[in-house]
Amino acid sequence: MNRRTVLTALLAGASAPLLASCSSGITSLKGDGAGGDSGNSSGGLTIGTANFTENQILGYLYAGVLNAAGVKTTVKPNLGSREIVVPALRSGDIDLLPEYQGSLLLYLDKKATETEAGAMQNALATVVPDGLEVLPYAAAEDRDSFAVTQETADRYGLKTLADLRKVNGKLVFGAAAEMKKRVVGVVGLKDQYGVEFKEFKALDSSGPLVKGALKKGDIDVANVFTTDVDIVENGWVLLADPKNLIPAQHIVPLIASRKADSKVRKALARLGNTLTTPQLTELNRLVDKEKRDPDRVADAWLKKHKLG
Amino acid sequence: MLELLKNLASWLTSPAQWSGPEGIATRVLEHLEYSVLATLAAAVIALPIGLLIGHTGRGAFLAVNLSSFGRALPTVGLVTLVFLAGGLSVWPVYVSLVALAVPVIITNTYAGMAAVDPEVKDAAKGVGLRGRQILWQVELPLALPLIMTGVRLATVQVVATATIAAYVSFGGLGRYVFDGLAQRDLVQVLGGAALVAVLAVAADLALGGLTRLLFRGRPAAAR
Numbered sequence: 001m002n003r004r005t006v007l008t009a010l011l012a013g014a015s016a017p018l019l020a021s022c023s024s025g026i027t028s029l030k031g032d033g034a035g036g037d038s039g040n041s042s043g044g045l046t047i048g049t050a051n052f053t054e055n056q057i058l059g060y061l062y063a064g065v066l067n068a069a070g071v072k073t074t075v076k077p078n079l080g081s082r083e084i085v086v087p088a089l090r091s092g093d094i095d096l097l098p099e100y101q102g103s104l105l106l107y108l109d110k111k112a113t114e115t116e117a118g119a120m121q122n123a124l125a126t127v128v129p130d131g132l133e134v135l136p137y138a139a140a141e142d143r144d145s146f147a148v149t150q151e152t153a154d155r156y157g158l159k160t161l162a163d164l165r166k167v168n169g170k171l172v173f174g175a176a177a178e179m180k181k182r183v184v185g186v187v188g189l190k191d192q193y194g195v196e197f198k199e200f201k202a203l204d205s206s207g208p209l210v211k212g213a214l215k216k217g218d219i220d221v222a223n224v225f226t227t228d229v230d231i232v233e234n235g236w237v238l239l240a241d242p243k244n245l246i247p248a249q250h251i252v253p254l255i256a257s258r259k260a261d262s263k264v265r266k267a268l269a270r271l272g273n274t275l276t277t278p279q280l281t282e283l284n285r286l287v288d289k290e291k292r293d294p295d296r297v298a299d300a301w302l303k304k305h306k307l308g
Numbered sequence: 309m310l311e312l313l314k315n316l317a318s319w320l321t322s323p324a325q326w327s328g329p330e331g332i333a334t335r336v337l338e339h340l341e342y343s344v345l346a347t348l349a350a351a352v353i354a355l356p357i358g359l360l361i362g363h364t365g366r367g368a369f370l371a372v373n374l375s376s377f378g379r380a381l382p383t384v385g386l387v388t389l390v391f392l393a394g395g396l397s398v399w400p401v402y403v404s405l406v407a408l409a410v411p412v413i414i415t416n417t418y419a420g421m422a423a424v425d426p427e428v429k430d431a432a433k434g435v436g437l438r439g440r441q442i443l444w445q446v447e448l449p450l451a452l453p454l455i456m457t458g459v460r461l462a463t464v465q466v467v468a469t470a471t472i473a474a475y476v477s478f479g480g481l482g483r484y485v486f487d488g489l490a491q492r493d494l495v496q497v498l499g500g501a502a503l504v505a506v507l508a509v510a511a512d513l514a515l516g517g518l519t520r521l522l523f524r525g526r527p528a529a530a531r
Contacts, residue, residue: 218396
């Protein structure tokens with residue numbers, strides 16, 4: 001109830017002038033409310049999503065591909081952070097969740113050390129709580145990465161993180177404050193690749209500060225997420241990570257086992273094999289930059305790839 | 309809880325924590341540098357405006373409302389805005405801290421000037437003082453206690469807010485708060501927050517002492 005009030009207020013406040021031209025905002029609100037209870041009782045499947053754009057798009061992609069396979073679904077978008085959605089899945093309020101390998105693994109097992117996608121999948125299978133399981137991972141991945149401008153890459157011949165060693169002590173690295181002490185950050189870059197920066201600037205993770213600073217040339221290397229729209233728009237180069245320093249973050253469906261019949265498994269596997277990182281980035285762009293609705297964007301993509 | 313306080317105490321008292329380029333001593337100096345420069349700049353901007361409005365009585369409505377608007381500006385938003393416009397430099401920090409302090413000083417200066425008894429001003433005119441003389445010799449001395457209160461308030465707010473320098477990668481005590489939060493190091497966060505609080509209280513007391521020193525000869529009611 002509370003969430004609907006907030007949604008309504010948001011719709012009323014933020015898009016009042018747009019409302020005439022943007023009727024789909026209302027549609028998604030209605031869909032959310034009307035389908036609220038029917039999910040579990042009618043044997044359908046309730047999909048929850050976390051509180052950020054990409055996760056919502058993924059939720060609607062799951063819904064679309066499952067609907068096409070004849071499974072009834074309800075989407076509950078924007079539920080909150082992982083600390084909220086995973087317990088909701090365990091308690092049975094929702095049945096399916098788009099998740100990310102590395103983050104989910106560390107959430108379930110703080111001491112996990114796997115970084116490579118296959119090993120991570122095996123580790124996940126052993127730590128998921130009873131009654132839940134992780135289905136095969138998608139090609140698409142939303143991972144931490146280190147970006148340089150095309151110009152910097154050309155000037156110093158940078159292709160992988162190992163190449164950064166050639167310019168030790170010359171480049172300024174901008175990232176969120178935690179990167180200074182993290183293995184996936186200054187520490188790991190030094191230990192595994194022997195990279196040393198001239199300076200570390202504590203900014204944000206793939207946010208306006210770090211991206212603004214990279215654009216202006218105030219920093220040379222920036223921490224960005226692989227599905228960030230600005231990477232493509234600015235032609236930034238993501239440095240490859242041959243030693244798997246950065247944990248894989250392929251998208252994985254986390255599902256209640258009782259709902260994971262063969263129809264569901266097949267449909268989600270087809271989606272996972274088709275969706276790539278650049279495509280997911282483009283879907284993010286359509287929602288974040290062009291202000292399209294996540295459900296519409298997901299449906300259009302599914303139709304185009306003959307999945308919906 | 310007890311464990312936490314113990315860790316906090318040892319964090320605050322360990323000599324290693326106090327020395328070096330990332331030590332508490334350096335961070336306190338950085339913090340003071342941002343705060344003092346920003347407050348001074350704000351005073352230079354705000355005092356003439358406040359005095360002018362108070363003396364002439366014109367533009368008070370506009371100034372007071374603009375000040376209220378200024379107070380409602382979210383500082384972090386302003387930092388981000390200036391950062392995106394101007395790039396990575398210490399300017400966003402100063403712009404937002406000055407923007408935070410200016411409204412406080414303007415409104416207090418104006419209030420101090422407005423509180424000067426009109427009969428006193430009339431009397432000053434009656435003995436033949438001119439406008440400028442009235443401002444400097446009558447109004448300003450009478451308004452000074454409230455003006456000082458404005459400067460004092462602004463200083464405390466600026467000291468407490470200068471932590472945002474760390475938001476755009478600079479130093480100051482905010483470094484401990486931001487880094488501690490990012491690294492889930494609660495002791496560091498608390499240590500930074502405690503130091504900011506101590507610094508703000510110290511600045512308030514220092515300015516309070518200064519004010520008392522300035523107005524030593526005055527009757528208590530006028531302080």
